[in-house]
Amino acid sequence: MxxxxxxxxxxxxxxxxxxxxxxxxxxxxxxxxxxxxxxxxxxxxxxxxxxxxxxxxxxxxxxxxxxxxxxxxxxxxxxxxxxxxxxxxxxxxxxxxxxxxxxxxxxxxxxxxxxxxxxxxxxxxxxxxxxxxxxxxxxxxxxxxxxxxxxxxxxxxxxxxxxxxxxxxxxxxxxxxxxxxxxxxxxxxxxxxxxxxxxxxxxxxxxxxxxxxxxxxxxxxxxxxRRTGYDWLRWVAYRALRNVDVRESLTRAGTLAEQRAQAERLVTAFASEAKSLTLADFFDAERRGAGGRDAASLPWDVLREHPPVEMVIELATVLPPLLEVRGEHVVLIAGDQEFALPVVHHAACESLLRERRIGVGELAQRSGASKAAVSALVSALLRARLVIATDDGAARSTGWRAS
Known part of the structure; x- marks a missing residue:
């Protein structure tokens, strides 16, 4: 967590x-x-x-x-x-x-x-x-x-x-x-x-x-x-759509034997898909698709310069994105999208996923990367809408009052 x-x-x-x-x-x-x-x-x-x-x-x-x-x-x-x-x-x-x-x-x-x-x-x-x-x-x-x-x-x-x-x-x-x-x-x-x-x-x-x-x-x-077996079954049924038997129209006007045969094909198709999957697959798919609340981080959503090291950033996704290393890249997966970054940012990405809210300068210190490199990383994550930024790290969580 x-x-x-x-x-x-x-x-x-x-x-x-x-x-x-x-x-x-x-x-x-x-x-x-x-x-x-x-x-x-x-x-x-x-x-x-x-x-x-x-x-x-x-x-x-x-x-x-x-x-x-x-x-x-x-x-x-x-x-x-x-x-x-x-x-x-x-x-x-x-x-x-x-x-x-x-x-x-x-x-x-x-x-x-x-x-x-x-x-x-x-x-x-x-x-x-x-x-x-x-x-x-x-x-x-x-x-x-x-x-x-x-x-x-x-x-x-x-x-x-x-x-x-x-x-x-x-x-x-x-x-x-x-x-x-x-x-x-x-x-x-x-x-x-x-x-x-x-x-x-x-x-x-x-x-x-x-x-x-x-x-x-x-x-x-x-x-x-909480997710239930019903949610898992609907996910399995969606994945089974690649099977032509699942997409075929039901034989409403067919004979009883034809309807039974089609029902058996459907049971076989769904059972085959279900047996190839685990609950861990379901939870991973959920994390892959999980996004977050759509929040603005102006002016940094528009400005081209990299954010200052004093700025605090926060993961925008509710569930932590999946993190994979693929050759020369580290890939963050969230919102059904993949974001490839140079593998040198692996440590910084791990720190961000673990802490979830952290200052740009502190992220550089924890990852061992230069402040300039981490500032550039944060800029890319802002454009990808994987993080949100605030000048005051406490403002988002401590309260809200009328102006």
Missing amino acids: TTPASKLGRELAAAFGPEFVGKQLSNEVVLKHLDPELLREHFSWRDLNEVLSRGRVEPAELKLCAGGKSLPEHEYMVTRAGHRVVDLGKSFSLMRSGVSLVIDSLDRIHPAVRATTDDVMRFVGETASCNLFVTFDDAQAFDSHFDEVDTFVVQVLGTKHWQVHGPSEEHPLPEYGDSDPARCPETVLFEKTLESGDVIHVPRGWWHTVRGGGESSLHLTFAFT
Whole structure:
């Protein structure tokens, strides 16, 4: 795993420890505690007020929820100057009556939350997003339910009462599972009123009942979707497209014998492809195709001169690119593209992949290369959009405030 970029990402990884992913992930509720002040630095009422004052949260999604359902948009949205915006007066009135505020995919609009979400992805090796939940008094946004994703629930401010009941079926998916609240197990396996700084891991498919703890509450849920056999099978099926039997039209008008024969050919084709592949092949293919968030590094995206040694760079990809040595070149593979660099940059590339965020001068020192050579390397990586640059290495991860 590469070094987390954000302070909260580092603290989460340290709190859950190196054994978590292999032993506890998806298998049990895990409770940890972080410094509440760190969480308030990461996201606060001030941040939320800044988001709401904009009136629009796209590409994130804002909704108000109560009684287990999302309220119709017309109850809290209004059209102004041709745009649908949040009516704060209506929204606050509804929230005073017990309605909860939810912002899905907060990581799309908040830099500090985005940095930690990316670190969660790197920690667990899966796709992640972050949702915000705001509740007052003892309000309950949703009925007892389970999520088809694993989560880290981070109580930032206030309190929230949690009951975790365990699963009613193994490994549900969005495509498979019965989420009728009547199926929620009666037995409570974990119960606690979370306070500021508390973090719990709730496994996928484990039912939970959540309501406000009697005061204002703000919590972040980092949700990550683990790859399953279904994902692997779809990948195998895609790779099998090179087999003509897979691309052939189905014999809808054929005889029963002809249809059976075609089905057998298809089974043979898919089975043959599956037997030639391993899970490691799947994970490598995922890393080969993994990109990152599209971010600007002006003025260096446009300027022709090489960046200064004082500048800090950061890997743009969520998962570390694959690194291969091919003769006189070292090849970085990410986003389904290959970037060939002179092999003299091998040590610098290894340091970059290991540290993930590093100053240009420090990268030169660690790799043993000249500052000029590393500056030229960074310039090439910027053009390839494999790294992003910032004059202030701390700015991306420590927080975000209105100007």
